[in-house]
Amino acid sequence: MTTPPPAGGPSGAPAGGSRAVPPKPAPPKPAPPKPVPPKPAHLPRVPRLHSASRETYVPGDGMLAWLPFRPTIRMRLTLLYGGMFLMAGVVLLLLMYFFVRQALHDVAPPSFVFGKDITVNGVPMTSEQFNQYLANRHDLASNSALNTLLRKSLTVLVCLAVIAFVAGYAMAGRVLRPLGRITRTAREVASSDLHRRIELDGPDDELKELADTFDDMLDRLDRSFDSQRRFVANASHELRTPLAINRTLLEVQLSDPAASPDLQQLGKTLLATNERSEQLVEGLLLLARSENELTDRRAVELSEVATRALEQTRAEAGKREVELRSEPGPAVVAGNGVLLERLALNLLQNAVRYNTAGGWVEITTAAVPGGGGELVVSNTGPVVPGYELEHIFEPFRRVKGADRTRSDKGVGLGLSIVRSVVRAHGGTVEATPRAGGGLTMRVRIPGA
Secondary structure, X not given: OOOOOOOXXXXXXXXXXXXXXXXXXXXXXXXXXXXXXXXXXXXXXXXXXXXXXXXXXXXXXXXXXXXXXXXXXXXXXXXXXXXXHHHHHHXXXXXXXXXXXXXXXXXXXXXXXXXXXXXXXXXXXXXXXXXXXXXXXXXXXXXXXXXXXXXXXXXXXXXXXXXXXXXXXXXXXXXXXHHHHHHHHHXXXXXXXXXXXXXXXXXXXXXXXXXXXXXXXXXXXXXXXXXXXXXXXXXXXXXXXXXXXXXXXXHHHHOOOOOOHHHHHHHHHHHHHHHHHHHHHHHHHHHHHHOOOOOOOXXXXXXXXXXXXXXXXXXXXXXXXXEEEEEEOOXXXXXXXXXXXXXXXXXXXXXXXXXXXXXXXXXEEEEOOOOOEEEEEEEOOOOXXXXXXXXXXXXXXXXXXXOOOOHHHOOOOHHHHHHHHHHHOOOEEEEEEOOOOOEEEEEEEOOO
């Protein structure tokens, strides 16, 4: 059934005839963008250590950068309290010294006039000599009293300054105690439990406002993560089901002996495409799950994880004529066993698929000093340039020259999942090229 043409003739003509439609006015030219002022140049800042266990302190560019230790807020408040008390004491001492000196000057001895000479300590003196003698004795006594007053006042000031610094340090700790509680709760939330809250009691001041704001932020993050987990679960079901149905239909069609060769070839192509889509969906869902910080950590034996991943890779390695080697050593780490097994499996699959016939892949595990474990996967293969190493962990990135059309080499998410799992466990991953070709992947996972 065809749709009749409009009564007005061809598109663009009015309904009454074939008169030309007046051209629409040209849209006004957009105003040229305003020039963006250049950003001011800033001097490079010295990087600071943000880990919980600081081994060395790197001074910054603040007013207290000269200190040999890390200037915490408590230490700054202590210096502020003690410094203000010391300055006030010095000012008070100077004023007291000035006022006492002026008072002693005001009580100078009066002058005496005698008709004849007098004897003082066996020395005859006239009136002028006697008055000068009294003035000198008064100056000596005044200077001695002022020196004694200054010396004792400085001693008392130093003692009071020490007491002021100690009291200021204690008061600063009491004032900052809620802030320490906020920090400890934030550290626990970041490491394990997202359901923890500060719930700070006390007066309605700035610290309580900060704690309440932090609790509200945690509530929103908790709801967001719950929503993300539900979305991943629903997407996992909704995306896998149609792909599984397509695979079943294609396999049923391929099992039909009456199918023509062209239909058989088409079915095999569609089945390979469907399989690649399943791998892509599975990789994206696993990548989404592994991006979240782990909330439930358990003790995992790294050698057992490596052994299970090695058994799953043995068949594929045999097809590609790649030798598998292993040196499992005892190493207990804290994390999720399923994700760690997937990490080892991805590293082994990547080492097997990007290898050469007759090559080898070696996986080793060992404990590291200070707790935790190390998993190392080395393989032969093509030479990897050093400038490509910073990109191999990005999604859908492969080394230049690798075949991007073959589906048997994965979908480009293997090392991205490895990096996400390592980050979720708070570990590190390092890739270094081997001299004869191939890579050495070194993963370190902290212990409990």
